[in-house]
Amino acid sequence: MTPVVAVHGGAGGRIFDAPEAAGVCERASAAGLNILRGGGSALGAVQRAIEVMEDDPLLNAGTGAALNEDGRLELDASIMEGSDLGAGGVAALSPFRNPIAIARAVLEDGAHVLYAGAGADSFAREMGFEPVRLTEMRTRRSIQRLLARQRDGASEPDDDLDTVGAVAVDRFGRTAAGTSTGGTVGQRPGRIGDSPLIGSGTYADDEAGACSTTGLGEAIIRECLAFRAVALLRLGVPATEASSATISRFKSRVGGRGGLILVNGAGEVGIAKNTDAMPYAVSQLGHELISGF
Ligand code: GLY
Numbered sequence: 001m002t003p004v005v006a007v008h009g010g011a012g013g014r015i016f017d018a019p020e021a022a023g024v025c026e027r028a029s030a031a032g033l034n035i036l037r038g039g040g041s042a043l044g045a046v047q048r049a050i051e052v053m054e055d056d057p058l059l060n061a062g063t064g065a066a067l068n069e070d071g072r073l074e075l076d077a078s079i080m081e082g083s084d085l086g087a088g089g090v091a092a093l094s095p096f097r098n099p100i101a102i103a104r105a106v107l108e109d110g111a112h113v114l115y116a117g118a119g120a121d122s123f124a125r126e127m128g129f130e131p132v133r134l135t136e137m138r139t140r141r142s143i144q145r146l147l148a149r150q151r152d153g154a155s156e157p158d159d160d161l162d163t164v165g166a167v168a169v170d171r172f173g174r175t176a177a178g179t180s181t182g183g184t185v186g187q188r189p190g191r192i193g194d195s196p197l198i199g200s201g202t203y204a205d206d207e208a209g210a211c212s213t214t215g216l217g218e219a220i221i222r223e224c225l226a227f228r229a230v231a232l233l234r235l236g237v238p239a240t241e242a243s244s245a246t247i248s249r250f251k252s253r254v255g256g257r258g259g260l261i262l263v264n265g266a267g268e269v270g271i272a273k274n275t276d277a278m279p280y281a282v283s284q285l286g287h288e289l290i291s292g293f
Contacts, residue, residue, distance in 0.1 A: 001173045002285050003042075004267045005032035007049050007166040009059050009279035010181075011214040011259035018277035018293035021058055025281035026291045028052040032168060033283035042168040042176035042210075043081045043104070050077075050100040050178050053164035057139045061164040062098060064139040065182025067146045068189050073137055075182055076196040077103040078114075082175035082204035089196035091116040095137045096129050100180045103196070105129070114196060142182075149186040163195055165202070165212025167263045175265065177202045177210035177226070184216070193217025199227040208234035209265055214278065215250075215258015223254050233264045243270030250274070 007029045009021040032049030036042070054062025061077075068074050077099035078089035088106030091114060093099050105127045106115060115123045125131065163181035179201040183193050194200035194217035201217075203226035204210035211226040225246065232242035243262050250256035251274050259273030261280060269282050281291035 001169060001171050002267055003033065003036035003169060003171050004263060004269065004282065004284040005029045005036065005045050005049055005166060005168045006261045006263055006269045006271070006282045007032065007053065007164070007280060008212065008214055008259065008261045009053060009164055010162040011273045011275040011278040012162050013276045015277045017058065018279050021279035022281065022291045022293045024053055024056045024058055025279045026289060028166065029281040029283035030289065032166060033285065036168065036170050037285065042170040042174045043079065045168040045170065046079060046166045046176040046178040047100055047104050049166040050164055050180050051098050054098050054100060054180055057141065059164050060162050060182050061180040063137045064142050065137070066185045067138065067142050068183070069186045070189055071146060073134060073182060074189065075099040076193060077178070077180035078196045078198055078202040079103045079107055079178035080176065080198055080202050080204040081107070082206040082210055085205060087113050087198045089114040089198065090120040091192045091196040092190060093120045093124065095132050095134050096124055097132055100178055102127070102129055103178065113198065116192065145185050163214040165214060165261060167210040167212055167261055169263055169265065169267045173206060173265055175204045175206050175210040175263065177204040177212045179212045194220035194225070197221060199224045201226060203227045203230045205230055206265060209239070209263050211260055211262040213258060213260040215256060215275070219250065219254045219256035220258060223250050223256060225250060225260065229260055229262050233262065239264045239268040239270035243272035247272040247274050
């Protein structure tokens with residue numbers, strides 16, 4: 001098995017940001033591949049790739065993530081490994097630098113799969129993660145996006161690039177997927193999207209493959225989008241067809257707008273979207289890095 005990492009920087013309509021976001025994706029997939037090159041696991045590669053994107057203020061996750069209507073951060077993330085179907089997630093988390101690392105801690109702890117709100121915050125603190133001040137993660141750009149959304153009100157929901165995610169297969173054929181986001185710009189406090197939900201934002205199963213989704217969570221949740229894509233892989237549908245068929249049905253069945261990345265057990269990657277842009281990058285040992293939007 002040739003190890004591979006694929007990442008997305010969120011499906012959306014702001015094409016002028018997409019080339020720069022694709023550059024962030026390149027750095028993220030390369031960082032994930034470094035983990036695999038050093039003998040690390042698919043799970044470790046997914047976590048590292050997502051941390052790089054969370055730390056970049058351009059993308060809607062971690063630092064610079066979308067603010068809710070009160071101007072606060074409520075962060076969502078999940079991660080899953082496909083060998084034992086281990087999974088962890090956090091929802092409506094307060095400002096912590098890397099929500100995906102806390103989701104990983106939920107997985108490793110094993111007691112539960114998903115913590116939300118104050119419970120997620122206290123779990124994170126118990127695990128040794130340090131909360132940070134909102135002002136350390138809120139950026140000029142994220143404030144401007146909120147003000148623009150509040151001013152323009154009825155703008156299209158996919159105007160902004162949304163969510164980051166990664167999938168990987170390691171040299172042992174183990175799969176993993178993860179997703180992280182600040183949700184939608186100006187969302188109501190307490191609103192939780194697809195990204196922390198196993199089966200909607202994230203799914204991995206070594207018997208089929210792994211998938212991370214992006215787009216408007218209300219549609220993705222109803223379609224169980226990540227699980228649906230992996231189910232096609234299980235049937236032997238090639239990765240490229242599985243990704244495009246899943247997005248096509250997403251549109252026709254629930255009017256969904258968004259995208260996904262997936263990888264099957266053979267390390268074949270599928271990428272599909274029905275928005276103007278979805279920055280992505282794919283790093284595979286022995287191959288040139290591929291990126292685009
Ligand atoms: N896909 C991210 C969200 O809707 O929250």
